[in-house]
Amino acid sequence: MSIRKSLIAMGLVATALTAVAAGNGDIVQSVKLKDGTTMHQYKDGKMAMEDSLGKVVYMKEGMSMETVDGKTIAMSGNEVAKLFIQKKSENRR
Numbered sequence: 001m002s003i004r005k006s007l008i009a010m011g012l013v014a015t016a017l018t019a020v021a022a023g024n025g026d027i028v029q030s031v032k033l034k035d036g037t038t039m040h041q042y043k044d045g046k047m048a049m050e051d052s053l054g055k056v057v058y059m060k061e062g063m064s065m066e067t068v069d070g071k072t073i074a075m076s077g078n079e080v081a082k083l084f085i086q087k088k089s090e091n092r093r
């Protein structure tokens with residue numbers, strides 16, 4: 001492997017580690033919804049959402065959401081700030 005190639009490989013590894021350190025581990029599950037958005041649920045049970053373009057979506061607590069497989073989930077919390085900060089740090093590459 002050339003020096004240049006191994007430097008690129010190291011860079012990729014560092015990027016992957018940064019994404020984990022940014023708090024991605026706080027998300028316990030991500031569920032696709034019928035309207036094309038994705039709901040992320042955090043360890044503490046609270047949720048945040050993003051649309052298909054990765055933009056953070058605001059939703060009032062208690063609103064009901066329908067998953068692609070037809071289940072209904074009630075929105076718990078509205079962690080827009082948390083998801084926004086997390087996405088921002090993921091994009092800083």
Ligand SMILES: [Cu+2]
Pocket residue numbers: 039047049059063065075
């Ligand atoms: Cu929601």
